[in-house]
Amino acid sequence: MMMTRFSWVLILFLSAPLIAQENFVSISFGISLPQGDYAGTGDLASNGYAKTSGAIKFDAGYFPSSYLGIGGSFSFGSNYAIKDSIRNDIRRHILTHIPGTGIPDDSITYATGFWNYINLFIGPHFSMRPAERVYLDFRVLGGLSILRPPDQEFIAIINGEEIRSFTSSNALSLGGVASVGMRYKLNDKLALKLEADYMSTLITKVVFDYDFRFAGDVIPPVESELTVSAVELMVGLAYAF
DSSP states (O other): OHHHHHHHHHHHHHHSOOOOOOOEEEEEEEEEEEEGGGTOOSOTTTOOOBOOEEEEEEEEEEOSSSSEEEEEEEEEEEEEBOHHHHHHHHHHHHHHHSTTOOOOGGGOEEEEOEEEEEEEEEEEEEEEEEETTEEEEEEEEEEEEEEEOOOEEEEEEETTEEEEEEEOOOEEEEEEEEEEEEEEESSSSEEEEEEEEEEEOOSSOEEEEEEEEESSSOOOOEEEEEOOEEEEEEEEEEEEO
């Protein structure tokens, strides 16, 4: 089935009329939809607790030939953390190591931020121009991702003692993006740009810790390791040069 679909795409690609390509730069805005473990909840060690937020992207394409070019992308995305789920799972981890106690909701102070990621990717950019005003773009890019887990702090009182849980760490990862898009020319220089991307750090996972401070019993940290993946749906403007 996949081979059949690929064959049809290849036939369409090769049968498109040979119209000159245009180099471009663009800026796009859209939403970031977390996928897989990145969006999962219930396990501090393997889930990201991320939910839908926003993204901004700067792209460029240079075409020394009619179909094949070099694409580049610099993007920034944010995903808010699912606050209640993280708080409850931190409390559950604490209680597994301090049995016989409880942590009422009104004794907890909890604050969390959001995931941030910055991507710098480069790679092949395939493009065809089936009509005078329409470009269809296909890209597979790879490079570096800088990721920052949500800054958060959990404070509770257990048996008169204060316990804190916190995390704050940057991570550097290798990742990539696969995307399909369309540019519709509004005039000689400007085009409306629509794009759907799948971004992932599949090459190297993101690692950070949930640390705990408590004057009483020792509570071991939780090492979290996960793949950050998101679908980005973008709209923007491209400038031809």
